[in-house]
Amino acid sequence: GIQVEQSPPDLILQEGANSTLRCNFSDSVNNLQWFHQNPWGQLINLFYIPSGTKQNGRLSATTVATERYSLLYISSSQTTDSGVYFCAGAYNQGGKLIFGQGTELSVKP
Amino acid sequence: DTEVTQTPKHLVMGMTNKKSLKCEQHMGHRAMYWYKQKAKKPPELMFVYSYEKLSINESVPSRFSPECPNSSLLNLHLHALQPEDSALYLCASSQISRGTDTQYFGPGTRLTVL
Numbered sequence: 001g002i003q004v005e006q007s008p009p010d011l012i013l014q015e016g017a018n019s020t021l022r023c024n025f026s027d028s029v030n031n032l033q034w035f036h037q038n039p040w041g042q043l044i045n046l047f048y049i050p051s052g053t054k055q056n057g058r059l060s061a062t063t064v065a066t067e068r069y070s071l072l073y074i075s076s077s078q079t080t081d082s083g084v085y086f087c088a089g090a091y092n093q094g095g096k097l098i099f100g101q102g103t104e105l106s107v108k109p
Numbered sequence: 110d111t112e113v114t115q116t117p118k119h120l121v122m123g124m125t126n127k128k129s130l131k132c133e134q135h136m137g138h139r140a141m142y143w144y145k146q147k148a149k150k151p152p153e154l155m156f157v158y159s160y161e162k163l164s165i166n167e168s169v170p171s172r173f174s175p176e177c178p179n180s181s182l183l184n185l186h187l188h189a190l191q192p193e194d195s196a197l198y199l200c201a202s203s204q205i206s207r208g209t210d211t212q213y214f215g216p217g218t219r220l221t222v223l
Contacts, residue, residue, distance in 0.1 A: 030209045041197050043152070043214040050209070086151055095140055095203060096165060097212060099151035 002027040004089050006100035013077050013107045021072040021103045023087035031090040032063050033097070034072050038083045046072070046085075077107045112136075113215035115200050121221045124190060130218045132183040132200030141183040142201040142212065143175060152199055158183060159205065190222045 003026040013019055025032070034046040047054050047061040049070065054061055058077075063070040070087055084104050088097040113134045122128050132141065140159050144152035157165035158177040172194075174186040183200055197217045203210040 031211075033211065035214075041146075041199075041217045041219065043199065043217075045211060045213060048211040088151075090209075095142065095157055095159075095205075095210070095212070096154050096167075097152075099153075102151055 001096075002029060002089055002091060002098050004087060004098050004100040006085075006087055006103050008103060009101065011103055011105045013105065015077060015079060015107055015109050017077050017107075018073070018075045019077060019105070021074070021085055021087075021105075023070040023072070023089075023100055025068050025070075025089045027091065028065065028068070029089035029091050031088075031097070032070050033088050034061055034070070035086045035088065036081075036083050037086060037102075043086070074105075077105075079107045079109055081105060082107050113200055113202055113213050115198075115215035115218050117218060118216065119219050119221075121223065122187065122190065123223050124192070126190075127186070127188045129187065130185040130198055130200075130220075132185075132202075132215055133181055134202040134213070134215075135181055136202065136213070137180075138202035138204055138213075139180060140203045140205050140210070141177060142203075143183070143185055144199040144201065144214075146197040146199060146217075148196075156185075187220075190220075192222050195220055195222045 035043045051065040084102040088099040143155040146152040156175045176184040200215040201212040203212045
């Protein structure tokens with residue numbers, strides 16, 4: 001099955017800074033999602049992005065499917081951006097999402 | 110509306126108890142999932158239901174018993190659990206289980222087994 005690797009594992013930012021999180025996957029995927037898990041455990045959908053670029057406010061994501069990676073950009077970070085960011089991929093195997101180990105982001109005021 | 114609800118939010122049970130977790134969605138999705146997440150780890154798939162039929166069981170011990178009474182509801186029945194089963198249990202749903210659809214997650218049930 002596919003493997004999903006995320007980097008960096010941990011990231012500490014000052015409020016207002018920008019950051020880039022990376023997700024590499026070992027095989028072609030037809031589903032790539034980015035999630036933010038808040039301190040209460042809720043997994044919040046950020047992007048469904050098997051290819052291309054999307055933007056939503058201060059967040060944007062780019063997936064280059066041919067090179068098997070995806071990037072999540074966070075601009076002008078806020079303390080509420082703190083939490084764990086997961087990317088997850090799936091190929092046509094009944095919907096099984098494979099998660100990376102996550103990037104734990106801490107934004108300091 | 111992209112909401113998946115789960116009850117209860119927290120559950121504490123003994124190893125001899127029987128309890129159930131409940132998940133509900135009203136988005137018309139035909140695929141529903143149970144994931145287990147241990148602290149500081151990513152979620153791991155347990156079960157997938159597609160059109161109310163069990164389509165994937167990731168070799169989960171029989172002390173976990175899933176049930177899909179209808180297309181909106183998903184239950185997870187728990188019996189004779191072990192302390193190592195303590196975790197966050199997440200439910201998700203998607204349009205279908207083809208692998209190409211966005212999965213939406215509920216807030217989870219935090220389970221503690223004493």
